Amino acid sequence: MMQVIDAHIHLDMYTNAQQQQLLQELDEHHTEALVAVSNHLSSAKQTWKLAQVDKRIRPAFGYHPEQQLPTTEELNELLRFMEQHHTDMNAVGEVGLPYYMRKEDPTISIEPYMELLETMFIHAVNWNKPVVLHAIYEDAPVVCELLEKHSIRQAHFHWFKGDESTVQWIVGNGYMLSVTPDCLYESEIQRLIQQVPLTSLMVETDGPWPFEGPFHGMMTHPRMIHASVAKIAELKRLPIDSVYHHLFANTKDFYQL
Template sequence: MLIDAHIHIEQYTAEEIPSLLEEVDAVIAVSMQLSSCEKTWRLAQAYRKVKAAFGFHPEQPLLSLRDEDALFEWIRCHAADMVAVGEVGLPYYLRQEQAIDNRPYITLLERFIMLAKELHKPIVLHAVYEDATIACDLLEKHQVNQAHFHWFKGDQTVVQRMIQHGYFISITPDCLYEEEIQQLIQVYPIELMMVETDGPWPFEGPFAGKRTAPWMMHSTIRMIAAIKGLTAQEAAYILMQNTKNFYQL
């Protein structure tokens, strides 16, 4: 009973992917840009367990308008082969490194939210701290409710707002050693929760030096279960059903 709700499966080698997929019932494979979408699409055609999401990761320079239009056209043409629009969002970490204007990224995010509504697909969001408030504003503006904030972090005001609207979050293996994530688990309803790896992004603590893989989510589930006062089996079932229902798997 294991679904990785957010993984960059196309960033693993062809030799690694089959063994990774043996660990799960399914993975939500998000994309970074057009070439990544194309690779994710091919993997979804080759592996039944790979469920594709197409988008543009915000922690990178913006596309030219021509390339942006080409990406949107490609996504529309492949809408039947995807379970969600994603990953999309705002460049919080990039802005910590360099002075960039967030406004064009907000415009692009709004365009993706409108696309998700047009295609009747959920949207996978990279939006943390103050960026989550902006994302919520746009979701509410366009009345998009099927939103999944991956590896979310934010203050209590935005957390309560997200809970009120029924937005989902997914928990990463760093919950074993990050108090901030443990506190989030405590307040967020498990009925609005999934688990993810965001692989191949590396983790610390007990996972230091290890290749990120879906098996790490067993530890995440045990931590969630302990905080929520459930057995690991109960938590695993709820989290799996949440993911299946959200992504209509």
């Protein structure tokens, strides 16, 4: 096994015991760093505290879209925290649009979430930080338009799902996409891997989100990324050492690790 970086994990959502176990085992499983994203203010504060203790944790602060909108005061408090700690922050994220919430409740308006996303984009530009995106299926082209509107070049579409034309748009703009361990058993993700050039790919766990297939019943762990790398090499018919090298370099360069 060669070195990997988990490009997207919700470390604050693990229990304290799980966090300690995971961090103790990073070296054993050749994991150099974790890009730890946040869901809201308290999540950001926890992630920041974790990053102060272990420098392998690279924090991102933001407001996850699959939840109720923040109040004005909640948003202002989050933005104040991000401003205060922007030099500690590797990215703005996780941000995006609420695809799954709107599937469950079509009456939810997308416009306020777009306004929130634009606010995050404006601050990301001011802080010169990349953005970590939850933007899938038909939401992805909407987000691409907003990225272009704000001249954002550094965008990471995590656990991406969408049509081929959107993939081409994302890749053409120089944005990055990442895949999770579900690439071992999900044909949709396997097709995506075949479409996306290796230079545009990263690997992640999105832990503690659980997986099926060979990982059924297991705690999601960065060690699973090695199986993802092997699957990508198989699907692309490339030497596994080359795939390791490119995925590692892509993530290191994108997040300036």
